[in-house]
Amino acid sequence: MRRRHAVEIILTRPVTRAELHRACRRVPLAANADRTRLMAVRGAKSSRRALRSLRHELDRLLPIDVLTTHYPDASGQVLLNVAFTRTMHSTICQVATARGRKPADFLAQAVVGALERAEQARTRHLTRQLQDLLVDHTPEALLACAARVLLDRRRQPTGSSPEADDLRRSTVHTTP
Numbered sequence: 682m683r684r685r686h687a688v689e690i691i692l693t694r695p696v697t698r699a700e701l702h703r704a705c706r707r708v709p710l711a712a713n714a715d716r717t718r719l720m721a722v723r724g725a726k727s728s729r730r731a732l733r734s735l736r737h738e739l740d741r742l743l744p745i746d747v748l749t750t751h752y753p754d755a756s757g758q759v760l761l762n763v764a765f766t767r768t769m770h771s772t773i774c775q776v777a778t779a780r781g782r783k784p785a786d787f788l789a790q791a792v793v794g795a796l797e798r799a800e801q802a803r804t805r806h807l808t809r810q811l812q813d814l815l816v817d818h819t820p821e822a823l824l825a826c827a828a829r830v831l832l833d834r835r836r837q838p839t840g841s842s843p844e845a846d847d848l849r850r851s852t853v854h855t856t857p
Contacts, residue, residue, distance in 0.1 A: 686731035687751035732762035
């Protein structure tokens with residue numbers, strides 16, 4: 682049974698309009714504003730096959746860095762499709778073999794570890810910033826301010842900020 686899979690295409694550089702037009706003749710694509718990320722819906726038996734077939738079809742047309750499933754699969758995994766050079770592939774295989782692992786398992790563990798380290802670094806950074814704020818402000822004042830900012834964010838339409846709203850209002854009401 683062929684199901685539809687949403688695939689995100691992350692590019693190594695922004696594509697030109699001509700490259701995007703050529704690729705869209707083969708596969709319907711949606712591009713972000715700066716044309717560095719694309720989205721496609723691909724029919725395939727599995728998400729792995731969707732990634733593989735899309736890479737095969739678009740690799741010569743676009744500067745593809747990574748293909749990824751946009752939604753997690755049944756086991757909660759987001760799949761990545763990365764094309765390595767022969768040298769990089771052999772290096773990964775050698776290191777994985779030296780550690781008694783399969784290359785795919787080794788690579789998956791390395792990616793998950795890197796993501797966990799990045800998340801820990803973001804948490805440490807946020808903690809330091811909060812500690813700096815607590816030097817000059819009470820915990821209650823900081824909590825009230827954070828709640829106000831979060832609530833204001835929920836009320837605003839996407840892509841809007843209070844500063845942008847103020848600018849829009851002032852430009853609309855100005856007279857020459």
